[in-house]
Amino acid sequence: MTGxxxxxxGGCEIPAVDVAPNINPSDLADCVGExxxxxxxxxxxAIAAARAAFPGWSRSTPQQRADLLDRAGTLIxxxxxxxxxxxxxxxxxxxxEATGEVIRAAQIFKFFAGEPLRPGGExxxxxxxxxxxxxxxxxxxxxxxxxPWNFPIAIPAWKIAPALAFGNCCILKPADLTPGCAHALVxxxxxxxxxxxxxxxxxxxxSVVGDALVESPxxxxxxxxxxVQTGRAIAARCMQTGKRVQCEMGGKNPLVVLDxxxxxxxxxxxxxxxxxxxxxxxxxxxxxxVTEGVHDAFVDRLRREMLTLRxxxxxxxxxxxGPVVDERQLQQDLDYIAIGHAEGAEVIGGSRLDAPTAGFFxxxxxxxxxxxxxxxxxxxxxxxxxxxxxxxxDDEALAIANDVEFGLxxxxxxxxxxxxxxxxxxxxxGMVMVNLPTAGVDYHVPFGxxxxxxxxxxxxxGYARQFYSIVKTSYVG
Ligand code: NAP
Numbered sequence: 288m289t290g291x292x293x294x295x296x297g298g299c300e301i302p303a304v305d306v307a308p309n310i311n312p313s314d315l316a317d318c319v320g321e322x323x324x325x326x327x328x329x330x331x332x333a334i335a336a337a338r339a340a341f342p343g344w345s346r347s348t349p350q351q352r353a354d355l356l357d358r359a360g361t362l363i364x365x366x367x368x369x370x371x372x373x374x375x376x377x378x379x380x381x382x383x384e385a386t387g388e389v390i391r392a393a394q395i396f397k398f399f400a401g402e403p404l405r406p407g408g409e410x411x412x413x414x415x416x417x418x419x420x421x422x423x424x425x426x427x428x429x430x431x432x433x434x435p436w437n438f439p440i441a442i443p444a445w446k447i448a449p450a451l452a453f454g455n456c457c458i459l460k461p462a463d464l465t466p467g468c469a470h471a472l473v474x475x476x477x478x479x480x481x482x483x484x485x486x487x488x489x490x491x492x493x494s495v496v497g498d499a500l501v502e503s504p505x506x507x508x509x510x511x512x513x514x515v516q517t518g519r520a521i522a523a524r525c526m527q528t529g530k531r532v533q534c535e536m537g538g539k540n541p542l543v544v545l546d547x548x549x550x551x552x553x554x555x556x557x558x559x560x561x562x563x564x565x566x567x568x569x570x571x572x573x574x575x576x577v578t579e580g581v582h583d584a585f586v587d588r589l590r591r592e593m594l595t596l597r598x599x600x601x602x603x604x605x606x607x608x609g610p611v612v613d614e615r616q617l618q619q620d621l622d623y624i625a626i627g628h629a630e631g632a633e634v635i636g637g638s639r640l641d642a643p644t645a646g647f648f649x650x651x652x653x654x655x656x657x658x659x660x661x662x663x664x665x666x667x668x669x670x671x672x673x674x675x676x677x678x679x680x681d682d683e684a685l686a687i688a689n690d691v692e693f694g695l696x697x698x699x700x701x702x703x704x705x706x707x708x709x710x711x712x713x714x715x716x717g718m719v720m721v722n723l724p725t726a727g728v729d730y731h732v733p734f735g736x737x738x739x740x741x742x743x744x745x746x747x748x749g750y751a752r753q754f755y756s757i758v759k760t761s762y763v764g
Contacts, residue, residue, distance in 0.1 A: 298483025
């Protein structure tokens with residue numbers, strides 16, 4: 288990918304007012320491309336284009352919407368190798384994982400291609416004689432989509448696809464660190480035949496472009512994924528400006544390993560959930576809560592297996608763990624390792640690594656002997672770092688698991704059906720995994736959290752309708 292990549296407004300690429308290089312975190316000498324950065328004026332142009340397109344798109348037939356989404360899904364799938372390489376270069380996921388994320392984006396478009404053909408709606412008699420009541424779903428309007436860098440194609444896909452399926456027009460504001468996949472995705476939607484203005488792209492700074500979307504009276508709703516701090520501020524401003532809002536934010540996800548767990552399963556689930564994707568997943572297992580009887584054996588096995596993980600360039604086929612996304616995140620990771628050490632944890636791994644190319648490589652870290660109140664167990668780190676907390680028994684493990692402000696994903700490893708049922712019921716999280724990593728979800732079912740992790744209705748699957756459409760109740764006499 289070379290040359291400047293421009294923003295898309297009203298079906299056209301618009302001139303850049305500013306441009307920034309997109310640097311590969313595996314190799315700082317590799318520039319993935321130059322990407323336009325919009326200003327607030329261009330964000331307002333995109334909003335106006337979406338508004339102008341809305342009357343037409345909101346009245347498009349289910350078949351038109353289905354065809355567009357289906358074509359986009361086909362194109363994404365056909366180009367999975369090229370897009371996977373782009374994703375690996377700009378975000379740092381190992382190529383196989385990056386390609387998997389691209390395939391997921393294609394599957395999401397295929398799923399939502401079916402949604403316009405499955406319209407919800409009910410017709411029922413009124414409590415009054417001679418009156419019918421009809422409940423229907425209508426498009427919301429113009430939706431601003433603000434996305435993070437860690438799933439640079441899947442998250443834009445799981446917001447754009449339902450937005451269009453339910454008849455809305457949208458403006459995508461991707462993370463400033465990863466504009467490449469967003470640009471490629473919006474270009475595919477244009478190629479697939481999106482009418483002008485139905486999908487617009489404004490790459491640029493959150494504080495400029497994101498802010499313009501949140502403040503504009505011509506935007507009806509905001510779907511945001513990112514940090515708690517940004518999400519809460521956006522939600523508050525959406526309330527003030529009367530917008531519908533959905534925020535998926537951070538996590539401090541517990542994986543509970545009980546005495547009767549199968550050790551092979553527990554270690555592999557912890558390894559995957561905590562360290563894969565460089566721990567840069569909102570659903571990553573960052574707290575490993577292990578009961579007394581299995582604690583030492585589990586830590587010993589996990590430590591040994593963690594230290595064999597191969598960290599390296601995302602395009603190297605031997606790499607299991609790619610680089611951290613940028614210098615700032617790497618520094619944050621190293622700071623938290625130091626904080627954990629100062630708080631009394633034994634630190635295993637966690638050194639910055641050299642590689643043949645200059646990049647942000649970090650050896651995964653296990654913090655052993657931690658207490659629930661430590662900062663490393665309360666604040667989201669967002670790196671390949673997991674802490675281990677020893678628990679006396681099931682009751683204590685459950686209490687520790689729930690004692691944080693977040694509630695995105697939670698897991699338990701056990702061979703007992705009764706224990707699995709109890710944890711499934713009592714873990715305070717939007718998603719619960721039994722003998723599976725806390726990260727790794729399906730696309731046809733709801734995704735989202737509780738407590739401080741989420742605001743508003745769930746994303747993905749059929750539940751996406753709750754945010755991307757508005758219910759109307761009509762009475763006919
Ligand atoms: P972030 O810093 O909150 O940024 C997310 C998006 O918000 C970016 O596009 C950012 O733009 C934009 N933004 C920043 N300030 C803004 C403002 N004032 N107004 C409007 N938009 C603004 O999060 P991140 O570092 O990209 O992503 C990591 C976080 O995302 C972690 O906390 C992770 O847990 C969370 N996450 C959650 C989920 C989930 O579904 N629950 C999924 C993935 C990630 P810039 O790029 O210009 O800063």
